[in-house]
Amino acid sequence: MAFINICGFISLQALAAPDAVSGKTKSQTCFACHGVDGIGITPNIPHIAAQPPLSIFYQLVQFREGMRKGGGMEVLAKPLSDEDIRDIAAYYSALPPPPSTAGDVAKLTSGQKLAQQNYCNSCHAPQFQGQKQVPRLAGQSTEYFIVQLHNIRSGSRVDMDGTMGSAARGLSDEDIEALATYAASLN
Ligand code: HEC
Ligand code: HEC
Structure with missing residues:
Protein backbone atom coordinates (compact mmCIF):
# COMPACT_ATOMS: atom_id res chain seq x y z
CA MET A 1 0.00 0.00 0.00
CA ALA A 94 -13.81 22.38 -7.18
CA LEU A 95 -17.60 21.94 -6.93
CA PRO A 96 -19.64 23.48 -4.06
CA PRO A 97 -19.83 21.15 -1.02
CA PRO A 98 -22.93 19.05 -0.35
CA PRO A 99 -25.58 20.77 1.80
CA SER A 100 -25.72 19.94 5.50
CA THR A 101 -28.59 17.81 6.82
CA ALA A 102 -30.12 18.36 10.25
CA GLY A 103 -30.46 15.13 12.25
CA ASP A 104 -31.56 13.88 15.65
CA VAL A 105 -30.15 16.38 18.19
CA ALA A 106 -29.13 13.79 20.82
CA LYS A 107 -27.21 11.75 18.21
CA LEU A 108 -25.65 14.86 16.77
CA THR A 109 -24.39 16.05 20.16
CA SER A 110 -23.06 12.64 21.03
CA GLY A 111 -21.35 12.44 17.61
CA GLN A 112 -19.65 15.77 18.15
CA LYS A 113 -18.33 14.58 21.53
CA LEU A 114 -17.11 11.30 20.07
CA ALA A 115 -15.34 13.15 17.26
CA GLN A 116 -13.46 15.23 19.84
CA GLN A 117 -12.64 12.26 22.07
CA ASN A 118 -11.33 10.24 19.13
CA TYR A 119 -9.45 13.10 17.45
CA CYS A 120 -11.26 12.53 14.14
CA ASN A 121 -10.72 16.21 13.36
CA SER A 122 -6.96 15.90 13.62
CA CYS A 123 -7.04 14.13 10.24
CA HIS A 124 -10.42 15.04 8.72
CA ALA A 125 -9.89 18.75 9.61
CA PRO A 126 -11.79 20.93 12.12
CA GLN A 127 -15.08 21.10 10.22
CA PHE A 128 -14.63 17.63 8.66
CA GLN A 129 -13.85 19.28 5.32
CA GLY A 130 -11.00 16.83 4.70
CA GLN A 131 -7.41 17.61 3.75
CA LYS A 132 -4.75 16.12 1.50
CA GLN A 133 -5.50 12.37 1.17
CA VAL A 134 -8.06 12.43 4.00
CA PRO A 135 -11.67 12.48 2.73
CA ARG A 136 -14.22 15.16 3.45
CA LEU A 137 -16.96 13.90 5.83
CA ALA A 138 -19.00 17.12 6.15
CA GLY A 139 -22.40 16.79 4.48
CA GLN A 140 -21.76 13.15 3.55
CA SER A 141 -24.71 10.75 3.23
CA THR A 142 -25.23 9.09 6.63
CA GLU A 143 -26.04 5.74 5.00
CA TYR A 144 -22.80 5.76 3.01
CA PHE A 145 -20.79 6.94 6.06
CA ILE A 146 -22.18 4.15 8.28
CA VAL A 147 -21.52 1.38 5.74
CA GLN A 148 -17.95 2.58 5.14
CA LEU A 149 -17.09 2.80 8.84
CA HIS A 150 -18.45 -0.72 9.39
CA ASN A 151 -16.35 -1.94 6.45
CA ILE A 152 -13.23 -0.16 7.70
CA ARG A 153 -13.79 -1.47 11.24
CA SER A 154 -14.21 -5.07 10.04
CA GLY A 155 -11.27 -4.76 7.66
CA SER A 156 -13.34 -5.52 4.55
CA ARG A 157 -12.32 -2.05 3.35
CA VAL A 158 -8.57 -1.81 3.80
CA ASP A 159 -7.41 1.77 4.12
CA MET A 160 -4.21 2.93 2.51
CA ASP A 161 -2.02 3.27 5.60
CA GLY A 162 -3.93 1.58 8.42
CA THR A 163 -4.53 4.81 10.38
CA MET A 164 -8.27 4.85 9.70
CA GLY A 165 -8.51 1.16 10.59
CA SER A 166 -7.07 1.94 14.04
CA ALA A 167 -9.38 4.93 14.44
CA ALA A 168 -12.47 2.79 13.69
CA ARG A 169 -11.58 -0.20 15.86
CA GLY A 170 -12.98 1.08 19.16
CA LEU A 171 -16.27 2.44 17.79
CA SER A 172 -19.62 0.78 18.56
CA ASP A 173 -22.50 0.67 16.05
CA GLU A 174 -24.16 3.44 18.07
CA ASP A 175 -21.02 5.57 18.00
CA ILE A 176 -20.85 5.21 14.23
CA GLU A 177 -24.45 6.29 13.80
CA ALA A 178 -23.89 9.33 16.02
CA LEU A 179 -20.71 10.30 14.16
CA ALA A 180 -22.54 9.98 10.82
CA THR A 181 -25.33 12.25 12.07
CA TYR A 182 -22.80 14.81 13.25
CA ALA A 183 -20.84 14.71 9.97
CA ALA A 184 -24.01 15.18 7.90
CA SER A 185 -24.90 18.28 9.94
CA LEU A 186 -21.69 20.05 8.89
CA ASN A 187 -21.15 22.02 5.71
C1 HEC B 1 -23.27 2.88 -11.06
C2 HEC B 1 -23.05 3.98 -10.14
C3 HEC B 1 -21.67 4.63 -10.14
C4 HEC B 1 -20.97 5.16 -11.21
C5 HEC B 1 -21.38 5.21 -12.68
C6 HEC B 1 -19.78 5.74 -10.65
N1 HEC B 1 -19.73 5.56 -9.28
FE1 HEC B 1 -18.26 6.17 -8.02
N2 HEC B 1 -19.17 5.20 -6.47
C7 HEC B 1 -20.38 4.54 -6.55
C8 HEC B 1 -20.64 3.88 -5.29
C9 HEC B 1 -21.86 3.04 -4.94
C10 HEC B 1 -19.53 4.16 -4.45
C11 HEC B 1 -19.29 3.65 -3.03
C12 HEC B 1 -18.57 2.34 -3.16
C13 HEC B 1 -18.41 1.60 -1.87
O1 HEC B 1 -19.43 1.13 -1.37
O2 HEC B 1 -17.31 1.51 -1.35
C14 HEC B 1 -18.65 5.03 -5.23
C15 HEC B 1 -17.45 5.55 -4.74
C16 HEC B 1 -16.69 6.49 -5.41
C17 HEC B 1 -15.58 7.23 -4.85
C18 HEC B 1 -15.05 7.13 -3.43
C19 HEC B 1 -15.60 8.30 -2.64
C20 HEC B 1 -15.19 8.29 -1.22
O3 HEC B 1 -15.65 9.18 -0.48
O4 HEC B 1 -14.43 7.42 -0.79
C21 HEC B 1 -15.09 8.04 -5.84
C22 HEC B 1 -13.93 9.02 -5.74
C23 HEC B 1 -15.89 7.79 -7.02
N3 HEC B 1 -16.85 6.85 -6.73
C24 HEC B 1 -15.69 8.41 -8.24
C25 HEC B 1 -16.33 8.03 -9.42
C26 HEC B 1 -15.93 8.46 -10.74
C27 HEC B 1 -14.79 9.42 -11.02
C28 HEC B 1 -16.78 7.85 -11.63
C29 HEC B 1 -16.75 7.93 -13.15
C30 HEC B 1 -15.52 7.47 -13.77
C31 HEC B 1 -17.71 7.06 -10.86
N4 HEC B 1 -17.40 7.17 -9.52
C32 HEC B 1 -18.76 6.35 -11.40
C33 HEC B 1 -21.22 4.49 -7.65
C34 HEC B 1 -20.88 4.88 -8.95
C1 HEC C 1 -4.90 9.34 11.56
C2 HEC C 1 -5.83 9.99 10.66
C3 HEC C 1 -7.31 9.69 10.78
C4 HEC C 1 -8.09 9.72 11.92
C5 HEC C 1 -7.67 10.02 13.36
C6 HEC C 1 -9.43 9.42 11.48
N1 HEC C 1 -9.46 9.22 10.12
FE1 HEC C 1 -11.09 8.70 9.02
N2 HEC C 1 -9.93 8.46 7.37
C7 HEC C 1 -8.58 8.76 7.31
C8 HEC C 1 -8.08 8.39 5.99
C9 HEC C 1 -6.65 8.54 5.51
C10 HEC C 1 -9.19 7.88 5.27
C11 HEC C 1 -9.17 7.30 3.87
C12 HEC C 1 -8.86 5.83 4.04
C13 HEC C 1 -8.57 5.08 2.78
O1 HEC C 1 -9.50 4.66 2.10
O2 HEC C 1 -7.41 4.85 2.48
C14 HEC C 1 -10.33 7.95 6.17
C15 HEC C 1 -11.63 7.55 5.82
C16 HEC C 1 -12.73 7.71 6.62
C17 HEC C 1 -14.11 7.43 6.23
C18 HEC C 1 -14.57 6.96 4.86
C19 HEC C 1 -14.95 8.21 4.07
C20 HEC C 1 -15.26 8.00 2.63
O3 HEC C 1 -15.54 9.01 1.96
O4 HEC C 1 -15.23 6.88 2.14
C21 HEC C 1 -14.91 7.74 7.28
C22 HEC C 1 -16.43 7.64 7.34
C23 HEC C 1 -14.05 8.20 8.36
N3 HEC C 1 -12.73 8.17 7.92
C24 HEC C 1 -14.49 8.62 9.60
C25 HEC C 1 -13.64 8.89 10.68
C26 HEC C 1 -14.11 9.11 12.03
C27 HEC C 1 -15.54 9.14 12.46
C28 HEC C 1 -12.98 9.28 12.81
C29 HEC C 1 -12.89 9.43 14.32
C30 HEC C 1 -13.49 8.32 15.07
C31 HEC C 1 -11.82 9.21 11.92
N4 HEC C 1 -12.27 8.98 10.65
C32 HEC C 1 -10.51 9.35 12.33
C33 HEC C 1 -7.80 9.27 8.33
C34 HEC C 1 -8.19 9.38 9.66
Whole structure:
Protein backbone atom coordinates (compact mmCIF):
# COMPACT_ATOMS: atom_id res chain seq x y z
CA MET A 1 0.00 0.00 0.00
CA ALA A 2 2.80 2.37 0.92
CA PHE A 3 4.30 1.69 -2.50
CA ILE A 4 1.19 2.84 -4.40
CA ASN A 5 1.05 5.76 -2.03
CA ILE A 6 4.54 6.92 -2.93
CA CYS A 7 4.11 6.27 -6.66
CA GLY A 8 0.88 8.20 -6.74
CA PHE A 9 2.57 11.08 -5.05
CA ILE A 10 5.51 11.11 -7.44
CA SER A 11 3.30 10.97 -10.54
CA LEU A 12 1.24 13.83 -9.12
CA GLN A 13 4.38 15.92 -8.84
CA ALA A 14 5.80 15.02 -12.22
CA LEU A 15 2.81 15.60 -14.51
CA ALA A 16 1.31 18.80 -15.87
CA ALA A 17 -1.31 20.71 -13.85
CA PRO A 18 -4.67 18.92 -13.61
CA ASP A 19 -7.39 20.22 -15.91
CA ALA A 20 -10.89 20.53 -14.42
CA VAL A 21 -12.50 21.32 -17.79
CA SER A 22 -11.20 18.16 -19.36
CA GLY A 23 -12.05 16.44 -16.05
CA LYS A 24 -15.71 17.30 -16.59
CA THR A 25 -15.65 15.67 -20.03
CA LYS A 26 -13.95 12.60 -18.57
CA SER A 27 -16.59 12.40 -15.81
CA GLN A 28 -19.56 11.87 -18.16
CA THR A 29 -19.85 8.21 -17.14
CA CYS A 30 -19.86 9.22 -13.47
CA PHE A 31 -22.81 11.62 -13.64
CA ALA A 32 -25.40 8.81 -13.66
CA CYS A 33 -24.52 8.06 -10.04
CA HIS A 34 -22.47 10.95 -8.59
CA GLY A 35 -24.36 13.68 -10.44
CA VAL A 36 -22.88 16.51 -12.51
CA ASP A 37 -22.77 18.39 -9.16
CA GLY A 38 -20.95 15.61 -7.25
CA ILE A 39 -24.01 14.78 -5.12
CA GLY A 40 -24.79 11.05 -5.01
CA ILE A 41 -28.21 10.27 -6.46
CA THR A 42 -29.08 7.65 -3.80
CA PRO A 43 -27.97 7.40 -0.12
CA ASN A 44 -25.53 4.54 -0.82
CA ILE A 45 -23.58 6.66 -3.31
CA PRO A 46 -21.06 9.08 -1.79
CA HIS A 47 -21.08 12.80 -2.40
CA ILE A 48 -17.73 13.57 -3.98
CA ALA A 49 -18.22 17.33 -4.50
CA ALA A 50 -15.55 19.34 -2.65
CA GLN A 51 -13.58 16.24 -1.64
CA PRO A 52 -9.86 17.09 -1.46
CA PRO A 53 -8.37 16.28 -4.89
CA LEU A 54 -5.74 13.99 -3.40
CA SER A 55 -8.43 11.99 -1.61
CA ILE A 56 -10.39 11.46 -4.85
CA PHE A 57 -7.12 10.56 -6.55
CA TYR A 58 -6.14 7.90 -4.02
CA GLN A 59 -9.61 6.37 -3.80
CA LEU A 60 -9.81 6.01 -7.58
CA VAL A 61 -6.33 4.50 -7.72
CA GLN A 62 -7.33 2.05 -4.98
CA PHE A 63 -10.44 1.06 -6.96
CA ARG A 64 -8.46 0.77 -10.20
CA GLU A 65 -5.87 -1.48 -8.56
CA GLY A 66 -8.62 -3.61 -6.98
CA MET A 67 -7.52 -2.68 -3.45
CA ARG A 68 -10.95 -1.21 -2.73
CA LYS A 69 -14.15 -2.71 -4.11
CA GLY A 70 -17.76 -1.59 -4.02
CA GLY A 71 -20.57 -0.22 -6.16
CA GLY A 72 -18.86 -1.52 -9.30
CA MET A 73 -16.30 1.26 -8.88
CA GLU A 74 -13.40 -1.15 -9.39
CA VAL A 75 -14.70 -1.79 -12.94
CA LEU A 76 -15.47 1.88 -13.64
CA ALA A 77 -12.00 3.00 -12.54
CA LYS A 78 -10.16 0.34 -14.56
CA PRO A 79 -9.77 2.29 -17.82
CA LEU A 80 -8.70 5.55 -16.15
CA SER A 81 -5.10 6.74 -16.51
CA ASP A 82 -3.39 8.71 -13.73
CA GLU A 83 -3.93 11.84 -15.81
CA ASP A 84 -7.67 11.08 -16.22
CA ILE A 85 -7.96 10.62 -12.47
CA ARG A 86 -6.17 13.89 -11.73
CA ASP A 87 -8.41 15.80 -14.14
CA ILE A 88 -11.56 14.16 -12.71
CA ALA A 89 -10.36 14.97 -9.18
CA ALA A 90 -9.77 18.60 -10.21
CA TYR A 91 -13.34 18.81 -11.52
CA TYR A 92 -15.17 17.28 -8.55
CA SER A 93 -13.00 18.89 -5.86
CA ALA A 94 -13.81 22.38 -7.18
CA LEU A 95 -17.60 21.94 -6.93
CA PRO A 96 -19.64 23.48 -4.06
CA PRO A 97 -19.83 21.15 -1.02
CA PRO A 98 -22.93 19.05 -0.35
CA PRO A 99 -25.58 20.77 1.80
CA SER A 100 -25.72 19.94 5.50
CA THR A 101 -28.59 17.81 6.82
CA ALA A 102 -30.12 18.36 10.25
CA GLY A 103 -30.46 15.13 12.25
CA ASP A 104 -31.56 13.88 15.65
CA VAL A 105 -30.15 16.38 18.19
CA ALA A 106 -29.13 13.79 20.82
CA LYS A 107 -27.21 11.75 18.21
CA LEU A 108 -25.65 14.86 16.77
CA THR A 109 -24.39 16.05 20.16
CA SER A 110 -23.06 12.64 21.03
CA GLY A 111 -21.35 12.44 17.61
CA GLN A 112 -19.65 15.77 18.15
CA LYS A 113 -18.33 14.58 21.53
CA LEU A 114 -17.11 11.30 20.07
CA ALA A 115 -15.34 13.15 17.26
CA GLN A 116 -13.46 15.23 19.84
CA GLN A 117 -12.64 12.26 22.07
CA ASN A 118 -11.33 10.24 19.13
CA TYR A 119 -9.45 13.10 17.45
CA CYS A 120 -11.26 12.53 14.14
CA ASN A 121 -10.72 16.21 13.36
CA SER A 122 -6.96 15.90 13.62
CA CYS A 123 -7.04 14.13 10.24
CA HIS A 124 -10.42 15.04 8.72
CA ALA A 125 -9.89 18.75 9.61
CA PRO A 126 -11.79 20.93 12.12
CA GLN A 127 -15.08 21.10 10.22
CA PHE A 128 -14.63 17.63 8.66
CA GLN A 129 -13.85 19.28 5.32
CA GLY A 130 -11.00 16.83 4.70
CA GLN A 131 -7.41 17.61 3.75
CA LYS A 132 -4.75 16.12 1.50
CA GLN A 133 -5.50 12.37 1.17
CA VAL A 134 -8.06 12.43 4.00
CA PRO A 135 -11.67 12.48 2.73
CA ARG A 136 -14.22 15.16 3.45
CA LEU A 137 -16.96 13.90 5.83
CA ALA A 138 -19.00 17.12 6.15
CA GLY A 139 -22.40 16.79 4.48
CA GLN A 140 -21.76 13.15 3.55
CA SER A 141 -24.71 10.75 3.23
CA THR A 142 -25.23 9.09 6.63
CA GLU A 143 -26.04 5.74 5.00
CA TYR A 144 -22.80 5.76 3.01
CA PHE A 145 -20.79 6.94 6.06
CA ILE A 146 -22.18 4.15 8.28
CA VAL A 147 -21.52 1.38 5.74
CA GLN A 148 -17.95 2.58 5.14
CA LEU A 149 -17.09 2.80 8.84
CA HIS A 150 -18.45 -0.72 9.39
CA ASN A 151 -16.35 -1.94 6.45
CA ILE A 152 -13.23 -0.16 7.70
CA ARG A 153 -13.79 -1.47 11.24
CA SER A 154 -14.21 -5.07 10.04
CA GLY A 155 -11.27 -4.76 7.66
CA SER A 156 -13.34 -5.52 4.55
CA ARG A 157 -12.32 -2.05 3.35
CA VAL A 158 -8.57 -1.81 3.80
CA ASP A 159 -7.41 1.77 4.12
CA MET A 160 -4.21 2.93 2.51
CA ASP A 161 -2.02 3.27 5.60
CA GLY A 162 -3.93 1.58 8.42
CA THR A 163 -4.53 4.81 10.38
CA MET A 164 -8.27 4.85 9.70
CA GLY A 165 -8.51 1.16 10.59
CA SER A 166 -7.07 1.94 14.04
CA ALA A 167 -9.38 4.93 14.44
CA ALA A 168 -12.47 2.79 13.69
CA ARG A 169 -11.58 -0.20 15.86
CA GLY A 170 -12.98 1.08 19.16
CA LEU A 171 -16.27 2.44 17.79
CA SER A 172 -19.62 0.78 18.56
CA ASP A 173 -22.50 0.67 16.05
CA GLU A 174 -24.16 3.44 18.07
CA ASP A 175 -21.02 5.57 18.00
CA ILE A 176 -20.85 5.21 14.23
CA GLU A 177 -24.45 6.29 13.80
CA ALA A 178 -23.89 9.33 16.02
CA LEU A 179 -20.71 10.30 14.16
CA ALA A 180 -22.54 9.98 10.82
CA THR A 181 -25.33 12.25 12.07
CA TYR A 182 -22.80 14.81 13.25
CA ALA A 183 -20.84 14.71 9.97
CA ALA A 184 -24.01 15.18 7.90
CA SER A 185 -24.90 18.28 9.94
CA LEU A 186 -21.69 20.05 8.89
CA ASN A 187 -21.15 22.02 5.71
C1 HEC B 1 -23.27 2.88 -11.06
C2 HEC B 1 -23.05 3.98 -10.14
C3 HEC B 1 -21.67 4.63 -10.14
C4 HEC B 1 -20.97 5.16 -11.21
C5 HEC B 1 -21.38 5.21 -12.68
C6 HEC B 1 -19.78 5.74 -10.65
N1 HEC B 1 -19.73 5.56 -9.28
FE1 HEC B 1 -18.26 6.17 -8.02
N2 HEC B 1 -19.17 5.20 -6.47
C7 HEC B 1 -20.38 4.54 -6.55
C8 HEC B 1 -20.64 3.88 -5.29
C9 HEC B 1 -21.86 3.04 -4.94
C10 HEC B 1 -19.53 4.16 -4.45
C11 HEC B 1 -19.29 3.65 -3.03
C12 HEC B 1 -18.57 2.34 -3.16
C13 HEC B 1 -18.41 1.60 -1.87
O1 HEC B 1 -19.43 1.13 -1.37
O2 HEC B 1 -17.31 1.51 -1.35
C14 HEC B 1 -18.65 5.03 -5.23
C15 HEC B 1 -17.45 5.55 -4.74
C16 HEC B 1 -16.69 6.49 -5.41
C17 HEC B 1 -15.58 7.23 -4.85
C18 HEC B 1 -15.05 7.13 -3.43
C19 HEC B 1 -15.60 8.30 -2.64
C20 HEC B 1 -15.19 8.29 -1.22
O3 HEC B 1 -15.65 9.18 -0.48
O4 HEC B 1 -14.43 7.42 -0.79
C21 HEC B 1 -15.09 8.04 -5.84
C22 HEC B 1 -13.93 9.02 -5.74
C23 HEC B 1 -15.89 7.79 -7.02
N3 HEC B 1 -16.85 6.85 -6.73
C24 HEC B 1 -15.69 8.41 -8.24
C25 HEC B 1 -16.33 8.03 -9.42
C26 HEC B 1 -15.93 8.46 -10.74
C27 HEC B 1 -14.79 9.42 -11.02
C28 HEC B 1 -16.78 7.85 -11.63
C29 HEC B 1 -16.75 7.93 -13.15
C30 HEC B 1 -15.52 7.47 -13.77
C31 HEC B 1 -17.71 7.06 -10.86
N4 HEC B 1 -17.40 7.17 -9.52
C32 HEC B 1 -18.76 6.35 -11.40
C33 HEC B 1 -21.22 4.49 -7.65
C34 HEC B 1 -20.88 4.88 -8.95
C1 HEC C 1 -4.90 9.34 11.56
C2 HEC C 1 -5.83 9.99 10.66
C3 HEC C 1 -7.31 9.69 10.78
C4 HEC C 1 -8.09 9.72 11.92
C5 HEC C 1 -7.67 10.02 13.36
C6 HEC C 1 -9.43 9.42 11.48
N1 HEC C 1 -9.46 9.22 10.12
FE1 HEC C 1 -11.09 8.70 9.02
N2 HEC C 1 -9.93 8.46 7.37
C7 HEC C 1 -8.58 8.76 7.31
C8 HEC C 1 -8.08 8.39 5.99
C9 HEC C 1 -6.65 8.54 5.51
C10 HEC C 1 -9.19 7.88 5.27
C11 HEC C 1 -9.17 7.30 3.87
C12 HEC C 1 -8.86 5.83 4.04
C13 HEC C 1 -8.57 5.08 2.78
O1 HEC C 1 -9.50 4.66 2.10
O2 HEC C 1 -7.41 4.85 2.48
C14 HEC C 1 -10.33 7.95 6.17
C15 HEC C 1 -11.63 7.55 5.82
C16 HEC C 1 -12.73 7.71 6.62
C17 HEC C 1 -14.11 7.43 6.23
C18 HEC C 1 -14.57 6.96 4.86
C19 HEC C 1 -14.95 8.21 4.07
C20 HEC C 1 -15.26 8.00 2.63
O3 HEC C 1 -15.54 9.01 1.96
O4 HEC C 1 -15.23 6.88 2.14
C21 HEC C 1 -14.91 7.74 7.28
C22 HEC C 1 -16.43 7.64 7.34
C23 HEC C 1 -14.05 8.20 8.36
N3 HEC C 1 -12.73 8.17 7.92
C24 HEC C 1 -14.49 8.62 9.60
C25 HEC C 1 -13.64 8.89 10.68
C26 HEC C 1 -14.11 9.11 12.03
C27 HEC C 1 -15.54 9.14 12.46
C28 HEC C 1 -12.98 9.28 12.81
C29 HEC C 1 -12.89 9.43 14.32
C30 HEC C 1 -13.49 8.32 15.07
C31 HEC C 1 -11.82 9.21 11.92
N4 HEC C 1 -12.27 8.98 10.65
C32 HEC C 1 -10.51 9.35 12.33
C33 HEC C 1 -7.80 9.27 8.33
C34 HEC C 1 -8.19 9.38 9.66
